[in-house]
Amino acid sequence: VQLQASGGGSVQAGDSLRLSCAASGGTFRRYSVAWFRQAPGKEREFVAAIRSSGGNTYYADSVKGRFTCSRDNAKNTIYLQMNNLKPTDTAVYYCAASATLILSATTSKDAYAYWGQGTLVTVSS
Numbered sequence: 001v002q003l004q005a006s007g008g009g010s011v012q013a014g015d016s017l018r019l020s021c022a023a024s025g026g027t028f029r030r031y032s033v034a035w036f037r038q039a040p041g042k043e044r045e046f047v048a049a050i051r052s053s054g055g056n057t058y059y060a061d062s063v064k065g066r067f068t069c070s071r072d073n074a075k076n077t078i079y080l081q082m083n084n085l086k087p088t089d090t091a092v093y094y095c096a097a098s099a100t101l102i103l104s105a106t107t108s109k110d111a112y113a114y115w116g117q118g119t120l121v122t123v124s125s
Contacts, residue, residue, distance in 0.1 A: 001026030021095030
């Protein structure tokens with residue numbers, strides 16, 4: 001499956017953005033999909049995930065209550081709605097997919113075989 005992330009931009013603290021991750025080349029509904037982010041000089045970290053079966057969602061503590069991950073299987077697209085953005089949310093955001101994700105590995109970047117190219121989110125104070 002190929003992934004294409006979009007929707008990044010430069011915003012002020014408190015603003016909202018919605019990222020999209022469009023998938024092609026696979027049976028999208030069978031994939032669990034996650035968002036990771038990487039700030040300059042830092043490790044890539046887990047942000048949110050939505051599973052293929054049941055659509056359960058999972059969030060990093062740092063974004064819980066502010067970010068919402070959803071999927072539209074008819075459009076082969078995953079969304080990350082980001083509200084009340086903070087300067088600490090500044091990073092390149094990546095979407096990633098796995099057809100074989102086990103629950104315990106949800107937050108591990110090594111569990112995802114397919115990655116999009118990343119979209120930059122910059123939040124200024």
